[in-house]
Amino acid sequence: MNGHAKAQNTDAFLLNYDDNEVRIASEFLSNWLPFLARGLCKSCTHTISHRIRSLRSERDATVSTPSIDANHCKEDLGDCTAGSANGNADNYDDDDDDDDDNTHSLGSWKDEADRFTEPLNSPARQTRPMLKKSWADMAMEDEVMAGEDNYESNGLADANDSFPEVTSVAEAKPKVALSRDQRECIRFYRVERKKDFLCLERINGKLVNILEGLELHKAIFSAAEQKRIVSYVEQLDEMGKKGQLKARTYTAPQKWMRGKGRITLQFGCCYNYATDKKGNPPGILKAEIVDPLPHLFKVMIKRLVRWHVLPPSCVPDSCIVNIYEEGDCIPPHIDNHEFVRPFCTVSFLSECDILFGSNLKIVGPGEFEGSHAIPLPLGSVLVLKGNGADVAKHCVPAVPSKRISITFRRMDDTKRPIGYTPEPDLQGLQPLMDEEERSSKDNASRDRHISRRPADGGEPMVVDRGRGLASENPKSRHSGRTRQGPPYRRRLQSNQEH
Structure with missing residues (x-):
């Protein structure tokens, strides 16, 4: 050496x-x-x-x-x-x-190598806890890091809604045998999902699980992806301060007391939290115009649908970004029903608890008491629906350090702003096939014969996909006659009868 x-x-x-x-x-x-x-x-x-x-x-x-x-x-x-x-x-x-x-x-390196050689449906893969991803893996799999040299004027890369290789780092490292789809499947199967939250409260004389419908999906966004998203949110914050965003997109109220004054950015629609000076009630303001969803946020939405976090029937068309400084909070509330269920929130920069309860108590500025607290890890997504969205109130107590959250919601079709146009690249999104669906599709593709029944109700036809031929059901050829056996048996039977 x-x-x-x-x-x-x-x-x-x-x-x-x-x-x-x-x-x-x-x-x-x-x-x-x-x-x-x-x-x-x-x-x-x-x-x-x-x-x-x-x-x-x-x-x-x-x-x-x-x-x-x-x-x-x-x-x-x-x-x-x-x-x-x-x-x-x-x-x-x-x-x-x-x-x-x-x-x-x-x-770590041997463990990492073993992880990439395991079958996707192996028990080891399904039960192994989340491990730290290597820098190289994140660089290859990271949609948000794609197109670094192709930024548009808004600071986002148009990656055709996929995850191309990064330009600067990927060129410097050797090619990896795994395809992009394979790498995505590996990350998809490592997502930890919790859907069995339980907290019983007596409501109208009946015990009710107020957390029914809540889902927590961990590690949806990698460390590198989080860094890029946070960096872009900080850019939006600066643009808002300089007046480069529409008036109702960016809001930075004065911090007149602890827990008050978090910065918000709204895209897709303008939501009124309380009755404003013009007398507008809480809800979506149809006459107000805000900036459309940034491309980076649309890439995040596609990840949420593709990775089975949100259903394709409820693709978000709006979002709100909350930028918390130390001591900021969100008071107890239930999200307005002008937004359909489910909706979700993604956490960045620091971990905090979100409180749930049918009767949350305000203890002091930014301090609340509730029946159940759920920690929100970095890069995780909390989905709210069912009782967790409509029976229990939720709040975020004063955060100990700076935090960013992005909440994605879909507007009720009848409540959308005047002149609203759906995002073309958010139409027709479909989730990634899980192992069960993939296996079922593979089995169906290996089946070379299918049975088709004619419209007149006759015998089914058999289609041989390998030969491209179609014929009647073999059993139907003999359905109208009795089998008589070979000729020599028929002659012997006739001689015995005479």
Whole structure:
């Protein structure tokens, strides 16, 4: 290994990158460690392994990297491959290894490789908890990161509603054998879904599960996707402050007390939270115009429908973005029925709880008490319908740190704004086939024969897909006569009768 040098506990180079970028680099290098260490001596492999592991401290000088000098390295400084018969560090005997560490793994790359080789319907895949995705995988599978060099004036890439490879990073890494559809299926099957929320309250003398209909879908959006979405929301915030958005799209009320004054951005329709100065009641204002759904948000909507979070019968056509600063909240409420059910909210930047209850209590500014609290992880989607949307009220207590949420809803057809035009690229969306549907379709495609009954009610016809021929049901050829057997049997029977 050329240029052996003693590793330093601190490196000014890392100060040029934030914690997320350092973490992503660590995951990427971890996956490539077997390739990077190929042909190196064992001590040099250990050095690379520890150097990569030190990145996980994210510029923390407490993680040290063992030094290597000429006496420590088992080979000449000019050629670390001399002692490796096959040019691979794996050839070293276990007897020489006093370290319990796996020099070719930082605890993740083998697991990642195993995950991509498992069948989609294997028990291991269905029960394995969510693992951190590698940087390379996120770069390949990330719709939101697509088209980075093809931004339109609104800061969004038109990726034809798909997930093309990123231009800058994908070109620098080798091609992956898995197709885009296969990678999407892998992520789709790793989504954790909880649909069995239970909280019983007595309403009108009957015990009712007020959380019936709630669904929590975790890890719908990866870390890289979240970063891109948050970055775009921050751009919209700046545009709103500069007056570059329509008047009712952007709202930033004054923070006159704790819990009040969160920033909101509305797209698709303008919703009036309370009776305004003009006397307009709460609800969708048909005469008010806001900006249409940004393309990036439409890409998110397609993900929600395709990954079985929202049904294709309820594709959102509007959304509201909430930007919380520390201490901001949302008071107890039930969403207006001018928006049909289900609707959903996506969480970014920081985790917080959402409270549910038929009778939520206000304890103080931004503080509430409820029957049940549900944590909202980053990148997760909470779907509201049934009792969870219409019986229980919900609220978000004062958040401990900055948070962004995007709530997608579909307007009632009769409540849409004047002149509203449906988004053409949100029409006809269909969900990704799950394993059961895929298996059923495959079985049907392998069936080469189908039975068709004529319109006059006669015997069914058999169509041979392989030969492209159609004939009557074979049984119908003999339906009107009795089988008489071979001729010699008929002659013998006639002689006996006479």
